[in-house]
Structure formats: structure tokens, C-alpha cells
Amino acid sequence: MFKHIFRKNKSESNKAAQAVQREKFSKDLDENIKCVQEVLAKCCDLESRPIRIGRDRQIRAHIFFLDGMVDSGFMAANVLKPLMLLDPGDTGGPKLDDEILNSLLPAGTVDIVKSPNILVSRILSGSIAMIIEGRESAFAIEAIGWQERAVEESQTETVVKGARSGFVENIRVNRSLIRRMIRYPDLKFERLNLGRITNTEVNIAYIDGIVMEGLVEEIKRRIAKIDIDGVANFGMLQEMIDDSTFSIFHQSYSTERPDRACSCLLEGRALILMDNFPFVVVVPSAITHFFQSAEDYSSKYVVASFDRLLRFVGLNITVLLPGLYVAIFSYHHEMIPTELLKSISQAREQLPFPIFLEMLVLELSLEVLREAGVRLPRPVGQAVSIVGALVIGQAAVAARLVSPPSIIIVALTAIASFTIPIPEGSDAHRLLRFPVLLAAGAFGLPGIITAWLMLLVHLAGMRSFGVPYLSPISPFFLSDWKDFLVRVPSSFMKKRPIQTAKTNIRRQGSWKRGGK
Amino acid sequence: MQKYGISAGQIIGMMFWTIMGTAVISLPVTIGLHAPRDAWAAAVLFTIGGMALGLIVGALANRFPRKDFVVYTQQVLGTFIGKLLILVFLVWLFHTIGLVLWQITNFVKLSLLPETPIAPIMAIVLLPSAYVVYDGIEGIARSSQVVFLPTVIILFFLYLLLIPDVNLQNLLPVFEDGAANILRSSITPLAWAGEIMFLIFLAPSINKINKTAKYSIITMALIGFGGFIGELFYTGVFGLLRQHVSNPFYSLIRYIKPTAFIERYDILFVTINLLGNFVKLSVFLYVFVLCLSQWLGMKSHRPLVLPSSVALLFSTQYFVSSPNELVLFLDNVFPLYTIPLLYGFPSLVLLVAVIRGIKG
Numbered sequence: 001m002f003k004h005i006f007r008k009n010k011s012e013s014n015k016a017a018q019a020v021q022r023e024k025f026s027k028d029l030d031e032n033i034k035c036v037q038e039v040l041a042k043c044c045d046l047e048s049r050p051i052r053i054g055r056d057r058q059i060r061a062h063i064f065f066l067d068g069m070v071d072s073g074f075m076a077a078n079v080l081k082p083l084m085l086l087d088p089g090d091t092g093g094p095k096l097d098d099e100i101l102n103s104l105l106p107a108g109t110v111d112i113v114k115s116p117n118i119l120v121s122r123i124l125s126g127s128i129a130m131i132i133e134g135r136e137s138a139f140a141i142e143a144i145g146w147q148e149r150a151v152e153e154s155q156t157e158t159v160v161k162g163a164r165s166g167f168v169e170n171i172r173v174n175r176s177l178i179r180r181m182i183r184y185p186d187l188k189f190e191r192l193n194l195g196r197i198t199n200t201e202v203n204i205a206y207i208d209g210i211v212m213e214g215l216v217e218e219i220k221r222r223i224a225k226i227d228i229d230g231v232a233n234f235g236m237l238q239e240m241i242d243d244s245t246f247s248i249f250h251q252s253y254s255t256e257r258p259d260r261a262c263s264c265l266l267e268g269r270a271l272i273l274m275d276n277f278p279f280v281v282v283v284p285s286a287i288t289h290f291f292q293s294a295e296d297y298s299s300k301y302v303v304a305s306f307d308r309l310l311r312f313v314g315l316n317i318t319v320l321l322p323g324l325y326v327a328i329f330s331y332h333h334e335m336i337p338t339e340l341l342k343s344i345s346q347a348r349e350q351l352p353f354p355i356f357l358e359m360l361v362l363e364l365s366l367e368v369l370r371e372a373g374v375r376l377p378r379p380v381g382q383a384v385s386i387v388g389a390l391v392i393g394q395a396a397v398a399a400r401l402v403s404p405p406s407i408i409i410v411a412l413t414a415i416a417s418f419t420i421p422i423p424e425g426s427d428a429h430r431l432l433r434f435p436v437l438l439a440a441g442a443f444g445l446p447g448i449i450t451a452w453l454m455l456l457v458h459l460a461g462m463r464s465f466g467v468p469y470l471s472p473i474s475p476f477f478l479s480d481w482k483d484f485l486v487r488v489p490s491s492f493m494k495k496r497p498i499q500t501a502k503t504n505i506r507r508q509g510s511w512k513r514g515g516k
Numbered sequence: 517m518q519k520y521g522i523s524a525g526q527i528i529g530m531m532f533w534t535i536m537g538t539a540v541i542s543l544p545v546t547i548g549l550h551a552p553r554d555a556w557a558a559a560v561l562f563t564i565g566g567m568a569l570g571l572i573v574g575a576l577a578n579r580f581p582r583k584d585f586v587v588y589t590q591q592v593l594g595t596f597i598g599k600l601l602i603l604v605f606l607v608w609l610f611h612t613i614g615l616v617l618w619q620i621t622n623f624v625k626l627s628l629l630p631e632t633p634i635a636p637i638m639a640i641v642l643l644p645s646a647y648v649v650y651d652g653i654e655g656i657a658r659s660s661q662v663v664f665l666p667t668v669i670i671l672f673f674l675y676l677l678l679i680p681d682v683n684l685q686n687l688l689p690v691f692e693d694g695a696a697n698i699l700r701s702s703i704t705p706l707a708w709a710g711e712i713m714f715l716i717f718l719a720p721s722i723n724k725i726n727k728t729a730k731y732s733i734i735t736m737a738l739i740g741f742g743g744f745i746g747e748l749f750y751t752g753v754f755g756l757l758r759q760h761v762s763n764p765f766y767s768l769i770r771y772i773k774p775t776a777f778i779e780r781y782d783i784l785f786v787t788i789n790l791l792g793n794f795v796k797l798s799v800f801l802y803v804f805v806l807c808l809s810q811w812l813g814m815k816s817h818r819p820l821v822l823p824s825s826v827a828l829l830f831s832t833q834y835f836v837s838s839p840n841e842l843v844l845f846l847d848n849v850f851p852l853y854t855i856p857l858l859y860g861f862p863s864l865v866l867l868v869a870v871i872r873g874i875k876g
Contacts, residue, residue: 337779443640446624449790453644460658461651474661476525
């Protein structure tokens with residue numbers, strides 16, 4: 001059966017190829033028009049009109065464009081008007097092409113296209129196509145005029161102090177946002193296309209001379225290997241270029257902030273930009289990214305270090321606290337002081353469920369609430385959170401189904417999971433607390449230690465584009481610790497991360513800081 | 517992809533817990549049986565023995581850099597004798613991993629999970645090690661490095677909390693136990709120190725291979741210092757009573773006075789013990805699986821990880837029947853064949869290589 005399906009797919013793609021079989025234009029204008037129209041048949045947004053070039057209306061031509069993709073005002077002023085008002089004396093001869101290309105069209109990008117295939121793809125990406133009679137070529141005039149979102153503040157990575165602009169869907173705007181911050185000729189953007197059908201533009205951005213050796217080639221190799229009809233989200237791209245596909249962690253991370261993207265470029269990392277998505281993917285990534293936020297660099301180093309340590313604690317609370325709570329109260333009562341044990345045991349008197357089941361149900365309902373809160377429209381979401389808080393918080397305690405200490409633990413876990421600044425990290429750790437909880441329920445503390453060790457081993461064996469995920473903890477690099485769990489003052493961070501910038505380590509010269 | 521090899525810090529992290537892991541549990545008991553008052557002297561002899569073996573290991577690593585021990589043993593001693601000796605070593609190793617696993621499991625069972633049957637505990641103790649061995653030497657090195665510093669700091673912290681309970685009068689008079697007893701007490705520790713020879717199997721992955729001897733001496737010095745402090749504390753706290761304590765360190769930790777925040781500290785000790793023994797089991801299992809795969813002439817050690825682990829889980833339960841039996845075994849029988857094997861095997865290979873003038 002599967003064979004049959006595959007065969008069918010193959011024949012379909014062959015058919016598509018046959019439709020665009022014309023590799024070259026003919027001299028006959030009508031035949032060329034027919035060729036384009038055949039390929040774009042049944043596309044109601046295709047607009048086409050015949051025009052005549054020159055005041056004497058000698059030369060027939062035909063233009064195509066997609067409605068909504070091009071700026072019609074721009075087209076009228078900069079394409080139609082100059083051509084229609086052309087002097088009769090200039091219209092003859094083979095020089096017309098050069099004339100049009102070099103001096104007649106006041107548009108930024110004008111190309112002569114030799115094949116109908118390319119012409120169609122240009123039409124589909126927002127160009128005006130013009131075919132002139134008697135020529136085996138056509139003009140593609142770029143006149144993009146679709147609606148798009150303005151550069152706005154980033155939604156996922158908000159800061160109190162810092163740049164406000166965030167990436168948008170348009171890859172050109174994103175490029176310009178990066179270029180504006182790094183005005184350096186060695187900042188390169190290399191273009192690739194991804195997806196047989198969507199033909200999505202993908203850019204690799206890096207700074208030549210700083211970027212990790214071999215990284216760009218490796219990214220290109222991995223992206224070129226992908227054979228897919230279309231990439232619906234940048235998360236798919238991230239998954240497809242990961243080193244360990246089955247890991248719970250992404251081995252790259254995405255950011256919406258140009259300033260963060262630029263600092264990654266300066267560290268020797270590379271960015272992958274993808275058209276239609278307001279995020280860029282940063283590779284390689286490491287465990288350090290779980291603790292770094294853009295905010296850290298605008299606040300004083302002491303405050304930033306404190307915040308990072310808080311995030312570290314928050315991460316550990318997220319993963320371990322529910323498990324520890326269950327382990328201690330079902331296996332190791334003797335560990336905690338008697339008074340505390342007494343008060344919690346009193347709260348747990350007459351409860352019907354064992355503590356493990358209670359925590360499992362509470363954690364799962366928290367996840368349900370969170371998921372519902374994210375999916376529902378904003379006004380309804382508020383209602384859900386009120387119901388959730390009242391029903392689960394108050395009523396469940398009043399009905400003696402769960403104990404108040406358990407609710408405190410669950411709430412603490414939920415809040416702690418939001419301290420991790422990147423969504424890739426917080427999502428993974430949110431899920432990891434369930435295996436820990438199960439291990440704790442089955443084996444108590446040894447179970448938690450086993451679960452923790454499994455996580456450690458997993459992280460120790462993982463690499464992101466060849467860079468060990470656990471660096472700088474192991475392999476140990478002291479200078480990278482300056483920007484890890486604590487942040488030292490900026491003037492002390494004289495080196496780039498060693499792993500990514502092996503050849504070009506120094507980022508600051510030997511200068512005397514401040515008033516010295 | 518770039519290979520990272522093992523750095524100095526990683527070797528020390530690995531080998532420290534490889535020897536210290538079960539040494540913390542079992543050695544104080546066997547030492548205490550013979551020389552309760554001068555137990556610290558055994559730690560000194562232990563260090564000297566380990567350092568001597570470290571020099572031999574270093575010399576072998578220098579002589580055959582980037583070559584596997586299994587391979588050059590056959591080259592030096594001849595294929596038949598080489599294979600036979602490696603086989604003996606493999607049998608010894610399998611049995612010893614079983615003993616290690618049994619010691620950890622029994623300790624976890626006694627201290628934290630008295631009502632859980634021994635087989636599932638054994639499985640969860642072995643699981644992370646099997647996983648990391650599957651990943652390979654870099655994974656072991658990295659996770660050991662992560663585990664090393666926190667565990668050593670906690671250990672140090674626990675000793676600090678114990679200082680008020682130590683009575684140095686218990687150590688006096690010095691050398692009262694007699695030279696014969698002191699020597700007798702250091703035999704089992706010497707067998708433990710022999711495990712430093714495992715470095716020889718890891719040597720091909722070490723970044724600076726000519727410093728192998730230095731690394732092993734640093735490691736032995738660290739462990740010796742840890743053992744020395746430990747023995748001082750046992751005797752200082754328990755006095756001559758330590759002859760009758762079956763889990764000295766565990767009992768020691770229970771001496772710490774409760775504070776407002778933590779009632780008992782023994783859980784910290786169990787934690788570091790599990791983490792440390794994870795390193796120990798990983799290194800042992802890795803050496804076993806690696807050695808076996810090279811002995812069988814396989815390209816990768818990975819297919820052997822699962823069968824070896826399962827075989828261990830099944831056979832370990834028959835190796836030991838009771839903790840007392842284990843103590844007697846470790847005290848009287850274990851060193852008899854372990855010391856000749858661990859010290860003699862590399863020395864023999866080195867000696868023959870020097871005589872025959874074989875270089876790697």
C-alpha cells in the first residue's frame with residue numbers, strides 16, 4: 001500500500017514538472033503569453049494586460065503580476081508610464097533591451113530573464129513580468145507591495161531596559177535590522193532555498209573571520225540535505241538540523257531580538273534566518289543559554305549575576321522540587337525537622353490519595369490550565385484562570401481532596417519554570433519534572449538521583465554542531481564562566497566563548513577601564 | 517567531528533570516585549578490624565602503593581601511546597598468553613563489578629529503601645552507568661567532571677560539621693596497634709589502590725598522554741588525603757568502638773547535630789555516594805565492555821553494553837549472600853588474587869616489553 005502511495009506522489013510531481021517544461025522563450029509573443037498563462041492557470045489573482053510601448057504604439061508587450069503582491073501605484077508611475085511615453089525614435093532595434101534595462105525603468109531591481117520557469121517564480125515572489133514581442137527574453141521588475149507587520153516590540157523576550165525592536169516576518173527587514181547593528185563588510189548573508197513547493201528563502205548570517213571554523217559549511221550541508229515540500233515553521237527547521245533528533249532539548253535556540261542575535265554573531269555563532277518567521281535560529285547553542293537573558297547586559301553585573309543564580313535555582317526547582325517533595329514525604333520522613341513534618345502531616349490528615357498520586361494529578365491539571373490559557377482567546381483565558389485558581393486551589397482543599405502544602409509546591413514549580421528566559425529551555429524542563437516525579441514515587445531519593453544522572457548523561461553526550469552541550473562546565477573553560485551563572489563586569493569579558501571562536505578569541509584589546 | 521579527548525580535570529574527577537566510591541563504604545570496616553587506632557597509617561600505605569602503580573601505568577602509556585592495552589599486551593606477551601591474561605582480567609573485572617554493584621545497592625537499601633527488594637534497586641543504580649557507557653568515554657569523562665566538584669565540596673562540608681565531635685585523644689598512643697596489624701590492615705586498601713591501573717585502558721583517549729603518571733599520582737594523593745582525614749575522623753569520633761561499626765561513614769554522619777533546617781545529614785551522604793559510585797560503575801563497566809570488545813576483535817563496544825548489564829544484574833545477586841560475608845571476603849580473600857593481578861599484570865607487560873625492546 002505504501003509503495004502505491006509513493007508511486008502516486010512521484011507521478012504528481014512529474015506532472016508539475018511537465019507543465020513548466022518550456023525552458024526557453026520563443027520569438028512569438030502570443031506563444032510566450034500562452035506559456036505563462038498555462039502555468040498559472042486557474043490562479044484568480046493573476047492579472048495580465050497587453051500594453052504597447054512608445055508614443056507611436058509600435059511595439060506590443062504584455063505584463064503579468066499577482067494582485068496584492070505588487071504595489072500598483074509604483075507600477076503605474078515607474079513601469080507603465082515611462083514605457084508608454086517612450087519617444088517613437090527610440091523604439092526600434094536591438095538596443096531597446098539595454099535602453100529599458102539601463103535608463104527607462106526607475107525601479108530598483110530589473111532583470112532580464114531567459115526562461116519561463118524563472119519568470120513564473122519571479123511573478124510568484126512579487127515581481128512584474130513584461131514580455132516584449134520578438135524577443136526570447138522577458139523583464140522581471142521587482143515591485144513588492146504586500147501588506148506586512150511593522151517592526152514591533154518582541155513579545156516573547158520582553159525587557160525593561162533595552163532595545164525594543166523585534167524581528168518581523170519579512171526576511172529583508174530582518175536582514176536590515178541586523179545590518180544596522182553591525183556595519184561591517186565581513187557580515188555575510190548567504191542565501192539558500194528550502195522546500196520544493198514553498199521555495200522559502202533561508203539565509204545564513206555570520207561574521208567572516210569570527211565565526212566558528214567549518215560551521216557555515218556544516219549548516220549548509222545539513223540544510224541542503226533536507227528534501228521536503230515545505231517548512232511550515234522554523235521549529236521544523238530546528239528539528240531537522242539538530243544533532244540528536246530524539247533529545248528533549250533543541251540544540252539550537254531561537255530569538256526574536258536583533259540585539260541578542262547580533263551578540264551571538266559576535267560570539268562566533270551563526271544565525272539562520274527564514275522568510276515568513278519573526279525568529280532567527282542561533283547555532284550552536286549550549287547550556288549557557290538557559291540562563292542568559294538580554295536584560296542581563298543592561299543591568300549592573302551584580303544584579304545580572306543575582307538574576308542568573310535565581311534562574312539556576314528556578315530551573316532546579318522546576319525539575320526536582322515535586323519529586324523531592326514526594327520522595328521525602330513518602331519515604332524519608334526522618335530528614336526534615338519534626339515541627340515541619342508535624343504541620344504538613346496535620347494538613348494531610350484524612351486525605352484520600354497517596355501523596356504521589358496527589359502531586360501527579362495536581363501537576364497534570366496545572367499543565368492543562370497552562371495549555372488552556374495559552375490556546376484560549378484572551379478574555380476567555382482570564383475566566384479559565386479564575387475557575388482554575390478557585391476550583392483547584394480553594395474548593396479542592398476545602399473538600400479535603402488535596403493538601404495546601406501540595407498546592408504551594410505545584411504553584412512554586414509553575415512560577416519557577418517561567419524564570420528560564422528561552423522557551424526552548426523552559427518547555428523541556430517543564431516536561432522533565434514528570435519523569436523525576438515518577439522516579440521519586442517509585443524509588444524515593446535514589447530514584448531522583450537516577451533520573452538526574454540520566455539527564456546529566458544525556459546532556460554530557462549531546463553536541464550542538466560539534467560543540468559539547470555541557471560546555472563550559474565540561475569540557476571546562478574558565479573564561480566562559482564569566483558569562484554563565486554569573487556575569488562579570490563588561491570590561492572583564494575580554495574573550496569570546498572558546499568553543500565557538502577558536503581562532504579569534506580576543507574581543508577586547510588591553511585597555512584601562514573607567515577612570516584608570 | 518572534533519574529538520575532545522580527556523582532560524586532566526576529567527581524569528582526576530573520574531579516577532577519584534572510581535577508587536573512592538566503594539572505598540568510603542567498605543575500607544574503614546576492614547581497616548578497623550585490624551588497626552582501629554592507627555587506621556590513618558593504612559591510608560598512607562595505600563597512597564604509596566597506588567603511586568608506585570601509577571608510575572608503572574605512566575611508563576606503559578609513554579611506551580605505547582595511542583595504542584590499546586589489550587592490543588599491545590598480545591604483542592608483548594604473545595597472542596596466546598596475552599589473550600589468556602586478558603581473559604583472567606575480564607573474569608576478575610566482571611566479578612568485581614558485581615561486588616561493587618552489590619555494595620552500593622546494599623548500602624542504598626539499608627539507608628533509604630529498607631522495604632524495596634534488591635533487584636529493582638540494583639537496576640536503577642546500574643541504569644545511568646549503562647547509558648553513559650553506551651555514549652562512550654567522552655560522556656563518562658564529562659559527567660564525572662560535573663559530579664566531582666559538588667560531591668567533594670559536600671564531603672568537605674560534612675567533615676567540617678563533624679569537627680566538634682572529634683576527640684584526638686582516641687588516636688593515642690600512636691602505633692599502639694603494632695606494625696604487623698598496621699600492615700595487615702593496609703592489604704585490602706592496597707587492592708583498592710590497584711584500580712588506578714584502569715587508567716591504562718583510558719590512556720589512548722587522554723589528551724596529554726605523557727602526563728599519565730603525573731595524573732595518577734595527583735589522583736592518588738587526593739584520595740589518600742581524603743582517606744587519611746576519613747580514618748582520623750572515624751577513630752576520633754568512635755575510638756576503639758569502630759571495630760564494631762558496620763557502616764562507619766554513615767554512622768559518622770548521623771553524629772552531626774540537627775540544625776533548624778535539616779534534621780539529618782545522612783541523606784546528603786547517600787546522595788554523594790550514589791553520584792560517586794555512578795562514576796565508579798561507569799568506569800568499571802566501560803573498561804569491561806571495551807576490553808571485552810577488543811578481546812573479541814569487535815569494532816565498537818556498544819553492542820556489548822546491554823548484554824553485559826543484564827548479565828551483571830542477574831549474576832550479582834548470587835555473588836554475595838550477606839554483608840558480613842562480604843566484609844570477611846574483602847578482608848581475607850579479595851586482596852589475595854586482586855593485588856597480584858592489578859599490580860602484577862601491568863608490571864609484567866612493562867618488564868617484558870623493556871626486555872624484548874618493544875615500543876608502540
